[in-house]
Amino acid sequence: MKKHIVIGQAGGPTSVMNASLIGLIEKVYKDHKLTFSVGGYEGLAYANFIDDSIKNIEKIKQYKQVPGSCLTSGRFKIEDSTIVSACQNLKKIGADVLVMIGGNGSMKALQLIGCYAKTFNLDLQTIGIPKTVDNDLAGTDHAPGFGSAVRYVAQSVKDIGYDLASMQNFEQVRIIETMGRNAGWLTAGAGLYKQYGFEAPHTILLPETQVDSRQVLDEIKKTIELYGYSIVVVSEGVNWEHNQYRQIVNGREVLGGVARNIVKTIQNNLQVHARAEILGMNQRSSSIFVSDQDFYEAEHAGKYAGILINEGRTEEMVTIERLSTAPYHVKMGGISLTTVANGGEKVMPKEFIKNRDKYYKWLSPLVGPENYLSPPSLFRKEEKYASSFHQS
Amino acid sequence: MKKHIVIGQAGGPTSVMNASLIGLIEKVYKDHKLTFSVGGYEGLAYANFIDDSIKNIEKIKQYKQVPGSCLTSGRFKIEDSTIVSACQNLKKIGADVLVMIGGNGSMKALQLIGCYAKTFNLDLQTIGIPKTVDNDLAGTDHAPGFGSAVRYVAQSVKDIGYDLASMQNFEQVRIIETMGRNAGWLTAGAGLYKQYGFEAPHTILLPETQVDSRQVLDEIKKTIELYGYSIVVVSEGVNWEHNQYRQIVNGREVLGGVARNIVKTIQNNLQVHARAEILGMNQRSSSIFVSDQDFYEAEHAGKYAGILINEGRTEEMVTIERLSTAPYHVKMGGISLTTVANGGEKVMPKEFIKNRDKYYKWLSPLVGPENYLSPPSLFRKEEKYASSFHQS
Numbered sequence: 018m019k020k021h022i023v024i025g026q027a028g029g030p031t032s033v034m035n036a037s038l039i040g041l042i043e044k045v046y047k048d049h050k051l052t053f054s055v056g057g058y059e060g061l062a063y064a065n066f067i068d069d070s071i072k073n074i075e076k077i078k079q080y081k082q083v084p085g086s087c088l089t090s091g092r093f094k095i096e097d098s099t100i101v102s103a104c105q106n107l108k109k110i111g112a113d114v115l116v117m118i119g120g121n122g123s124m125k126a127l128q129l130i131g132c133y134a135k136t137f138n139l140d141l142q143t144i145g146i147p148k149t150v151d152n153d154l155a156g157t158d159h160a161p162g163f164g165s166a167v168r169y170v171a172q173s174v175k176d177i178g179y180d181l182a183s184m185q186n187f188e189q190v191r192i193i194e195t196m197g198r199n200a201g202w203l204t205a206g207a208g209l210y211k212q213y214g215f216e217a218p219h220t221i222l223l224p225e226t227q228v229d230s231r232q233v234l235d236e237i238k239k240t241i242e243l244y245g246y247s248i249v250v251v252s253e254g255v256n257w258e259h260n261q262y263r264q265i266v267n268g269r270e271v272l273g274g275v276a277r278n279i280v281k282t283i284q285n286n287l288q289v290h291a292r293a294e295i296l297g298m299n300q301r302s303s304s305i306f307v308s309d310q311d312f313y314e315a316e317h318a319g320k321y322a323g324i325l326i327n328e329g330r331t332e333e334m335v336t337i338e339r340l341s342t343a344p345y346h347v348k349m350g351g352i353s354l355t356t357v358a359n360g361g362e363k364v365m366p367k368e369f370i371k372n373r374d375k376y377y378k379w380l381s382p383l384v385g386p387e388n389y390l391s392p393p394s395l396f397r398k399e400e401k402y403a404s405s406f407h408q409s
Numbered sequence: 410m411k412k413h414i415v416i417g418q419a420g421g422p423t424s425v426m427n428a429s430l431i432g433l434i435e436k437v438y439k440d441h442k443l444t445f446s447v448g449g450y451e452g453l454a455y456a457n458f459i460d461d462s463i464k465n466i467e468k469i470k471q472y473k474q475v476p477g478s479c480l481t482s483g484r485f486k487i488e489d490s491t492i493v494s495a496c497q498n499l500k501k502i503g504a505d506v507l508v509m510i511g512g513n514g515s516m517k518a519l520q521l522i523g524c525y526a527k528t529f530n531l532d533l534q535t536i537g538i539p540k541t542v543d544n545d546l547a548g549t550d551h552a553p554g555f556g557s558a559v560r561y562v563a564q565s566v567k568d569i570g571y572d573l574a575s576m577q578n579f580e581q582v583r584i585i586e587t588m589g590r591n592a593g594w595l596t597a598g599a600g601l602y603k604q605y606g607f608e609a610p611h612t613i614l615l616p617e618t619q620v621d622s623r624q625v626l627d628e629i630k631k632t633i634e635l636y637g638y639s640i641v642v643v644s645e646g647v648n649w650e651h652n653q654y655r656q657i658v659n660g661r662e663v664l665g666g667v668a669r670n671i672v673k674t675i676q677n678n679l680q681v682h683a684r685a686e687i688l689g690m691n692q693r694s695s696s697i698f699v700s701d702q703d704f705y706e707a708e709h710a711g712k713y714a715g716i717l718i719n720e721g722r723t724e725e726m727v728t729i730e731r732l733s734t735a736p737y738h739v740k741m742g743g744i745s746l747t748t749v750a751n752g753g754e755k756v757m758p759k760e761f762i763k764n765r766d767k768y769y770k771w772l773s774p775l776v777g778p779e780n781y782l783s784p785p786s787l788f789r790k791e792e793k794y795a796s797s798f799h800q801s
Contacts, residue, residue, distance in 0.1 A: 026575075029576065030571075030572055030575045030576070032568070053788075055788065056578050059578055067788060076784060076785065076786070076788070077788075079782070079784040079785065080784050082780070082781035082782075083571055083781055083784060084568045084571050084572055085568075085571035085572045085573075085574060085575035086575040087575075087784070087788060088788060089574065089575050089576075089577060089578070089788065090575050090576070091575065091576045091577065091578035091579045092576070092578065092579040093578065172695075172696065172697055173691050173695065176424070176476045176477075176690075176691065176694040176695055176696050177689070177690045177691065177694055179422075179475055179476050179477035179694065180422055180476055180477045180690050180693065180694035181477075181690075182477060182481065183418075183422045183477035183478040183479075183481050183482050183483065184421065184422070184481075184482070184483045184484070185481060185483065186448050186451055186481065186483035186484065186485065187483045187484040187658070187659055187661075188658055188659060191690070266579070266580055266682055266684060267579055267580060267682040269579075290658055290659040292656075292658060294689040294690060295687070295689075296689070297569070297686040297687075297688070298568075298569045298572050298573075298583070298686060299565050299568065299569065299691075301572065302568040302569055302571065302572035303564075303565065303568055304564065304568050304780045304781055305564055305697060305698065305780050306697065388474070388696045388697050389474035389475055389696055390471070390474075392468060392471040392472050392475060392479070393468065393471065394468070396445075396447065396459060396468070396469075396479060396480060396481065
């Protein structure tokens with residue numbers, strides 16, 4: 018049966034979000050009619066749609082390797098009035114299926130639209146495709162977008178560590194701030210490529226755990242004594258001295274800036290030189306850091322949404338179920354949107370926070386290997402105090 | 410004749426600075442005695458040396474793909490007293506040759522040490538190997554480290570552009586700040602991968618040209634009207650409304666922060682949402698962005714320093730001479746350190762500032778191709794106002 022499928026992308030994009038869209042199109046295009054919503058839920062509310070002309074489909078396909086969301090996604094307020102107009106517009110164009118590629122907020126909105134649709138006598142299948150760099154979506158082992166973001170953070174932190182180690186006679190501390198909101202998955206991922214104690218990161222601060230600033234200062238001091246420099250990675254969601262740091266963008270509170278405040282505390286308490294570095298949009302958009310496995314899973318999550326559609330499933334989000342870690346095997350599945358919504362923001366489990374090696378074993382297949390082998394040690398410290406060369 | 414060669418790395422590192430070091434070692438290790446200075450000029454002044462034991466050489470070689478400077482480089486004040494002790498220490502250990510891998514400041518210091526050495530009756534060959542991400546070294550077509558830094562900036566700006574285009578219903582402007590000090594080479598490189606008008610960057614602000622803030626605001630406004638979003642790339646050295654922005658790190662003025670001030674001006678004058686993004690240490694340390702050509706030239710600049718040593722040349726810096734751009738051919742050469750020092754900070758020539766295409770043609774072989782093909786256009790704008798799909 019030919020269905021009319023409306024497809025949108027919502028929320029902050031990732032570097033593999035278009036791969037999911039194109040995976041879905043490749044699976045359903047020849048059997049069904051497609052309509053694309055511009056700006057995610059905004060397009061539904063304002064009937065801003067794109068049809069599935071060959072020209073449009075060919076254009077979308079050219080976005081497969083391109084970061085961002087080619088239909089545009091963005092932020093849009095989901096409330097009674099906008100859900101009502103979304104349902105009216107979906108009914109008007111005769112939609113049978115609504116697919117949204119999105120994160121927590123988008124899955125909740127999709128569930129709501131599914132509920133409202135019934136009151137409009139609209140028989141609407143709702144299917145979600147997960148995406149998030151924060152990995153805070155419940156109901157799935159992990160979400161597409163996360164592995165590539167970790168690859169960016171882990172390799173960048175390791176690289177910046179070698180840079181700072183080189184500059185230790187000038188500057189000793191760098192506080193690197195990552196995305197992740199209230200979940201520490203991405204921040205903790207910063208240590209994935211660390212092989213030796215001297216390598217960055219030396220300290221990782223997660224939003225899931227109470228951060229004691231005096232303890233952090235002590236750790237920085239000890240790390241500098243040992244290795245000459247210290248790299249601290251901090252999640253944007255961390256409480257530092259009883260504050261979470263935010264900025265207002267377009268009336269919305271956006272986390273950010275804790276690293277600069279940690280630097281202030283360091284400057285007031287330690288005799289070292291420190292700077293903050295806020296890893297920016299590259300975390301979710303760097304195309305060169307896309308992990309092969311993440312790309313593959315993103316594309317297949319899109320295709321699997323097509324399978325769920327053909328099976329007549331509804332109110333479900335595509336999931337990635339892990340069958341085994343070594344060797345790495347996953348399969349796609351579906352889970353009720355209500356379960357996802359009720360799961361809230363999925364933070365790191367205690368077993369991963371306590372046992373970082375266990376986490377990295379779990380994480381590694383999603384991210385892939387590091388870019389160079391770690392050298393066995395640093396030169397400066399050991400040589401300076403042990404075997405400096407003097408010819409008398 | 411077996412010579413005693415002292416080797417150091419100085420200044421801010423690059424992602425290919427170790428490749429130069431190891432290129433040099435591979436060329437000279439079997440014929441000469443080597444000593445390594447820890448922390449660049451600091452190691453010379455304080456006799457902090459590492460010998461060429463097999464263990465040390467094997468360890469250094471493992472740093473070939475690692476960013477930073479494995480001997481440590483850093484910042485060190487070059488003044489009369491430190492130059493005198495450097496010369497005394499070089500004499501004490503019986504140095505015949507001093508090789509420094511560094512930028513502008515390091516080449517000037519090397520020239521000074523060469524001058525002072527004569528007054529100490531020290532017959533010292535001085536050879537410099539260029540490195541800089543800013544490309545502000547005179548006397549050479551370009552310097553190792555620059556191509557990889559451009560690759561990071563150009564691809565990141567293009568990627569972040571697609572991210573912001575996706576988010577345009579939430580945020581319309583991003584001001585991206587790059588390194589480069591008083592030279593715009595790296596900043597201008599941000600546009601290398603731009604193929605279509607809608608792609609980032611839309612505006613580039615160089616330190617070489619007078620920036621008119623009202624004109625910039627107008628350009629941002631027009632760009633948003635055309636494409637829905639605007640990406641401005643600004644050099645850290647740009648004057649914005651009569652100010653250069655700096656922070657103090659370890660008593661040294663470090664450029665930085667102009668992007669945040671441009672955002673303030675935008676917020677006060679335009680009805681759009683803007684954020685600053687400061688591209689950080691990744692510009693000079695991201696290992697995954699290393700350009701093949703840059704790595705190759707860095708390694709060969711090291712090897713060529715070995716050739717200059719064997720030929721008995723002195724007071725020279727290795728240069729890269731461009732023979733042709735298409736096809737790209739270069740050869741290595743040597744130029745007097747005095748010429749380099751007198752050349753000062755090499756800014757972009759007017760012909761490149763006026764004719765950006767000419768610059769990108771010159772630049773492209775050092776950086777390599779982009780990571781994905783540009784799709785032919787954006788969806789949102791044209792579709793929204795031209796052919797929105799409505800079924801009545």
